[in-house]
Amino acid sequence: MTSRREFLKIAGSASAGLVLGLRLQGKARPGAPAEPVFHPNAYLAIRPDGSALLTVPKSEMGQGVRTALPMVLAEELDLDWSRVELRQAMPGPEFQHLGTGGSTSVSTTWMILRKAGAAAREMLVAAAAQSWGVAPDQCHTEKGTVFGPGGRKASYGELAEAAAHQPVPKTPRLKAPKAFRILGRPTRRLDGPKIVVGKPLFGLDVRRPGQRFAAVLRCPVVGGTPKAWDASKALAVRGVRAVVQVPTGLAVIAEGTWPAFQGREALAATVRWDEGPNAAFNSQDLENQMRSALQGPADPARKVGAAAPALAAAARVLEAEYAFPFQSHTPMEPMNATAQVRSDGATLWLGTQNPNTAQVRAAAAAGLEPGRMAVHVTLLGGGFGRRSGTDFSTEAAQVAKAAGPGPIQVVWDRTDDIRHDQFHPATLHHLKAGLDGHGRIAAWSHHIAGGAVLRSWLEGQKSPGQAETEANGAWDIPYDIPALDIAFAEVQVPVPLGWWRAIEIVPNVFARECFLDEVAHATGKDPLALRLELLGRRGRVKLGGEEVDIARLRRVLELAAEKAGWGRKLPAGHGLGLACHAYDRRTYMAEVAEVSVKKGQLRVHKVVAAVDCGIVLNPEGLAGQVEGGVAWGVSALFSQITFEKGRTVQENFDTFPVLRSPDMPQVEVHTIASLEAPSGMGEPPVPVCLPAVLNAVFAATGKRLRRLPILSADLA
Amino acid sequence: MPAFQLTVNGRRRSVDADPETPLLWILRDNLGLTGTKFGCGIGLCGSCTVHQGDKAVRACQVSLQEAAGTAIVTIEGLAPHGLHPVQRAWIEEDVAQCGYCQPGMIMSATALLADHPHPTDTQIDAVIGEHICRCGSYPRIRKAIHRAAKGGAR
Numbered sequence: 001m002t003s004r005r006e007f008l009k010i011a012g013s014a015s016a017g018l019v020l021g022l023r024l025q026g027k028a029r030p031g032a033p034a035e036p037v038f039h040p041n042a043y044l045a046i047r048p049d050g051s052a053l054l055t056v057p058k059s060e061m062g063q064g065v066r067t068a069l070p071m072v073l074a075e076e077l078d079l080d081w082s083r084v085e086l087r088q089a090m091p092g093p094e095f096q097h098l099g100t101g102g103s104t105s106v107s108t109t110w111m112i113l114r115k116a117g118a119a120a121r122e123m124l125v126a127a128a129a130q131s132w133g134v135a136p137d138q139c140h141t142e143k144g145t146v147f148g149p150g151g152r153k154a155s156y157g158e159l160a161e162a163a164a165h166q167p168v169p170k171t172p173r174l175k176a177p178k179a180f181r182i183l184g185r186p187t188r189r190l191d192g193p194k195i196v197v198g199k200p201l202f203g204l205d206v207r208r209p210g211q212r213f214a215a216v217l218r219c220p221v222v223g224g225t226p227k228a229w230d231a232s233k234a235l236a237v238r239g240v241r242a243v244v245q246v247p248t249g250l251a252v253i254a255e256g257t258w259p260a261f262q263g264r265e266a267l268a269a270t271v272r273w274d275e276g277p278n279a280a281f282n283s284q285d286l287e288n289q290m291r292s293a294l295q296g297p298a299d300p301a302r303k304v305g306a307a308a309p310a311l312a313a314a315a316r317v318l319e320a321e322y323a324f325p326f327q328s329h330t331p332m333e334p335m336n337a338t339a340q341v342r343s344d345g346a347t348l349w350l351g352t353q354n355p356n357t358a359q360v361r362a363a364a365a366a367g368l369e370p371g372r373m374a375v376h377v378t379l380l381g382g383g384f385g386r387r388s389g390t391d392f393s394t395e396a397a398q399v400a401k402a403a404g405p406g407p408i409q410v411v412w413d414r415t416d417d418i419r420h421d422q423f424h425p426a427t428l429h430h431l432k433a434g435l436d437g438h439g440r441i442a443a444w445s446h447h448i449a450g451g452a453v454l455r456s457w458l459e460g461q462k463s464p465g466q467a468e469t470e471a472n473g474a475w476d477i478p479y480d481i482p483a484l485d486i487a488f489a490e491v492q493v494p495v496p497l498g499w500w501r502a503i504e505i506v507p508n509v510f511a512r513e514c515f516l517d518e519v520a521h522a523t524g525k526d527p528l529a530l531r532l533e534l535l536g537r538r539g540r541v542k543l544g545g546e547e548v549d550i551a552r553l554r555r556v557l558e559l560a561a562e563k564a565g566w567g568r569k570l571p572a573g574h575g576l577g578l579a580c581h582a583y584d585r586r587t588y589m590a591e592v593a594e595v596s597v598k599k600g601q602l603r604v605h606k607v608v609a610a611v612d613c614g615i616v617l618n619p620e621g622l623a624g625q626v627e628g629g630v631a632w633g634v635s636a637l638f639s640q641i642t643f644e645k646g647r648t649v650q651e652n653f654d655t656f657p658v659l660r661s662p663d664m665p666q667v668e669v670h671t672i673a674s675l676e677a678p679s680g681m682g683e684p685p686v687p688v689c690l691p692a693v694l695n696a697v698f699a700a701t702g703k704r705l706r707r708l709p710i711l712s713a714d715l716a
Numbered sequence: 717m718p719a720f721q722l723t724v725n726g727r728r729r730s731v732d733a734d735p736e737t738p739l740l741w742i743l744r745d746n747l748g749l750t751g752t753k754f755g756c757g758i759g760l761c762g763s764c765t766v767h768q769g770d771k772a773v774r775a776c777q778v779s780l781q782e783a784a785g786t787a788i789v790t791i792e793g794l795a796p797h798g799l800h801p802v803q804r805a806w807i808e809e810d811v812a813q814c815g816y817c818q819p820g821m822i823m824s825a826t827a828l829l830a831d832h833p834h835p836t837d838t839q840i841d842a843v844i845g846e847h848i849c850r851c852g853s854y855p856r857i858r859k860a861i862h863r864a865a866k867g868g869a870r
């Protein structure tokens with residue numbers, strides 16, 4: 001709050017949010033802790049030179065928030081877009097809810113940012129009007145300038161100081177969407193120019209004076225601990241300074257990353273592990289457990305009507321088991337954190353989706369009050385949910401505390417990153433459809449067995465919202481079916497679990513939309529026609545406790561089908577498949593995939609996507625997210641993590657292959673023009689992609705693939 | 717042990733470190749050039765791509781002693797005064813998502829264009845297929861390379 005002269009603070013101080021009445025209430029995922037309510041105070045400052053400094057209250061991991069959120073502020077404020085600079089929010093009293101995930105950044109901050117921008121604009125106009133002795137409504141704003149009658153004009157920079165003395169409007173007037181000049185225009189990423197010249201932007205790029213580097217030798221089996229080791233071999237490596245024990249293993253401290261890795265390798269040759277209780281954990285046993293869990297009791301996620309008697313009375317029952325494997329996040333930047341712990345305070349430099357929780361936990365590890373742990377949030381070299389975890393930042397604080405007062409960067413190599421991921425859990429799905437005498441679906445049951453991400457997130461606690469969370473995408477099935485039985489049977493998994501791009505919705509929508517395709521083919525119906533029939537001519541309906549607009553979903557499905565030429569004649573060996581979903585009941589997505597299978601080789605040629613996410617803030621960013629989401633979805637068809645002897649079989653991109661350029665399908669994006677409030681786009685393109693492709697594989701080959709990953713033998 | 721001499725971005729540098737140290741870590745930790753990224757460490761992802769002479773190489777697969785006596789160019793030195801046409805094309809096509817893989821992609825793209833001023837999609841895939849972008853920016857990488865080719869990206 002130091003200089004009024006330098007800064008016009010509108011929404012930045014601890015109290016300004018309250019003064020402006022800009023409280024943001026948003027619901028996180030059911031039962032999710034730490035961020036049950038998102039209410040950041042968006043911060044903006046206008047400098048006397050007219051440039052604007054905008055604080056971004058969400059982490060950038062490629063989803064474009066550091067462009068989209070500033071666009072919202074700049075729009076209502078009528079800023080000159082070329083004079084916008086960004087600052088990343090740090091956790092503290094003003095910013096207590098910085099968590100980024102669930103494709104919620106836009107939907108939860110959009111209104112607060114608009115109001116913050118609009119209030120600031122009104123104050124600038126009031127200041128100008130006062131100095132000119134005219135009425136505010138005789139003035140208008142454009143590109144960082146207030147214009148008044150008689151050719152008068154003043155730049156925001158000139159008005160900054162006077163505007164700060166204006167009363168804060170309680171209910172600033174927001175622009176009508178058709179007056180938007182910045183929002184809705186394809187806008188390039190503000191960080192783009194820095195990225196292409198290799199500026200130090202990421203966590204691994206942090207370089208502090210006197211910085212050392214560390215690699216931690218962790219037991220390959222989760223829960224294992226070192227029993228005995230000989231540090232002398234590591235200390236003999238040139239550049240290695242020390243070996244210290246930390247809760248996660250043995251940290252080798254060195255002058256550079258490479259000596260730390262080399263020292264760790266030398267140390268590994270000497271260590272004897274107590275592998276602990278999970279030494280026998282393996283994927284096959286887990287699958288057997290999941291299969292028997294599907295026979296036993298399950299927690300209901302949603303029930304409609306009486307599914308069991310309807311299934312018993314059905315003229316015909318279709319039934320299938322679908323399987324989805326463990327997955328790893330593998331962002332291109334492996335986990336890392338740089339920490340410095342002194343007796344009076346500490347600092348973290350960190351790429352995180354979860355700055356506040358990282359702060360609290362790292363501070364506890366360092367033996368400090370959270371307020372004493374400064375957290376600088378860097379750009380994230382990919383997040384995908386992995387960087388919602390705080391394991392790597394807490395560990396860095398532990399290493400820094402053990403190693404002395406200088407800054408230490410703890411670097412994970414790719415094997416650490418895969419082996420000690422917070423995995424997206426494997427699940428098994430049992431689906432049943434009861435058909436009446438006319439082949440119509442009278443009852444639908446979808447039971448899911450697997451580990452619960454939410455329990456892992458809650459550090460072992462079972463939330464009452466667990467079944468609903470784990471069955472997301474299954475319970476909110478949008479089709480008009482008289483009886484539903486959606487349930488989750490938890491199987492305890494001894495490895496840490498975490499959310500992954502598009503979360504449980506990926507496996508659940510994969511099973512749901514593929515099985516519906518089975519019903520279509522079994523009843524001799526076209527998959528598009530069956531979906532349209534089941535969506536019906538409905539508008540807003542309640543699914544569970546939440547509202548979904550079925551008409552919006554129908555429209556994207558029709559649009560995708562039309563643009564993809566659904567029903568057209570295809571070359572031999574080609575097939576079209578489709579799927580649709582209302583993601584988190586907010587973003588309406590449909591995709592049509594065209595594939596070919598030749599000599600056992602699957603090729604995804606093209607994915608046509610249609611989306612209704614309300615008002616589109618940045619069409620350029622939206623298209624990028626659909627392309628990225630499709631890449632993520634296609635990649636997930638071929639990758640898996642398996643466990644043997646308590647450890648992952650996969651260690652790097654040779655054994656955990658991800659999508660590469662030659663296999664990237666062409667992606668076509670169509671959006672519905674809408675005035676509805678905007679919703680997220682980081683995740684929604686993913687879940688429908690998998691079933692669209694697999695349904696296309698069936699159309700091309702008659703082979704129904706119910707188990708992922710796709711193995712070459714499946715298509716031979 | 718004698719220090720190793722190499723030229724990085726046109727400057728002669730002397731580095732005293734274990735001869736087996738991958739060039740990647742010499743650049744990042746000894747010379748403070750963090751634009752060259754670490755993604756896999758075993759030559760699978762291309763994040764660490766730099767130019768050695770006129771060839772694109774994986775800096776995680778070249779040791780300090782192999783780099784000694786050669787001329788290395790990193791993303792920071794690609795266009796010391798302003799932007800290389802490929803970097804400009806990258807901005808114009810809004811390629812980057814998280815951005816982490818992009819310096820390596822750009823280093824490979826510039827080497828490709830030096831060999832093939834007008835590459836086909838297949839030639840692009842052959843080079844970019846050796847890289848990984850987990851964010852899925854592949855369609856835009858391809859477009860950016862074509863755009864740079866049109867503008868004459870030498």
Ligand code: FES
Pocket residue numbers: 753754755756757758759760761762763764765774775776777
């Ligand atoms: S880090 Fe060198 S190729 Fe991946």
Ligand code: FES
Pocket residue numbers: 062332381382812813814815816817818848849850851852853
């Ligand atoms: S842009 Fe994120 S890995 Fe390529």
